Amino acid sequence: MAKRAAPEVNAGSMADIAFLLLIFFLVTTTIETDSGITRKLPPIDDEQEEPPILKERNIFVVLVNSNGDLLVEDEIMEFKNLRQATIDFLDNGGGLGDEACDYCQGPRLTSSSDNPVKAVVSLQNDRKTQYGRYIAVQNELVAAYNVLRDREANRLYNIDFTEMEDDYNDPEFQGDKDKLKERIGVIKELFPQKLSEAEPKR
């Protein structure tokens, strides 16, 4: 009697099994990159340095209290007006002589900041402030800086500041990175982000 060949295993369902696994991995895969507001914390100085004396008019106090209310320069402000108020403050350019700001387009009030280099935004919060509110305010302040930086970048180089930064961080960017870095530096010098986050008061 002829020896019977072992029957071949039917591989037709192999594809189904593989599909099943494939779908499982498809579903569980999250190709996400996190994004968020990047900030730099101030280093702790051991020796107590005398803080530089700032003029009252160069400080823009934004306080988020425990109820989430927004107090800007001791006055209640609607959240939606915050961005514009910050822009107005930074772009005021009220300084004279050495402190004059030739690129500012603000009304040059004597009650507001001298120039953007001197202007400091002080963000204060209470220990009971909700984090979400704080981030919302933080976001608006960063937005105000970005609006102004975009404006200057457009004036000088015909490109958005945010776009320049994206290009700079893009490893596949083809252009001249050194030049880009220099330009970013110039814009950052015009509108330095002086955002101080004070430690909360009880």
Add this chain to the structure above:
Amino acid sequence: MSKFKKKGEGGTPAISTASLPDIVFMLLFFFMVVTVMRDNSLKVQNILPFADQVEKLDKKNLIMYIYAGKPSPRYQETFGTEARIQLNDKYASISDVQQFIKEERLSKREELRDKLTTALKVDKETNMGLVSDIKQELRKAEALKINYTTKQGEASLNLE
């Protein structure tokens, strides 16, 4: 009678599907390789706030994650609803933050150590007190680059 009889009557032969598993396996391996399993299981509630002035956090290996928020519902019985910090897989107290940063630093190659960023993934209902404490600890640990991780969206959504 011919010995070699023509089999069948022409017609198109069925397309062989024998290589289908191979193709599918190829896809499967691709997804297996790119899949990043969450290495931390969250023990805290973590609904991130919205923001639109954001920067992307690429280089995943250069990020230290600090989670904070109130414990997830299934842990609330044992741990209460007070907001807590989570480092790696465990609840931690504020004093553990410095040690955590140190350990994370040591686990990275030397030339990368000062490029580390701390991503704060904080639930939007957390009080700022806790966040400030974390920030203070980070300053002490000299981990000054931080990132408030947010979801993409209008900031005014946070106020609702």
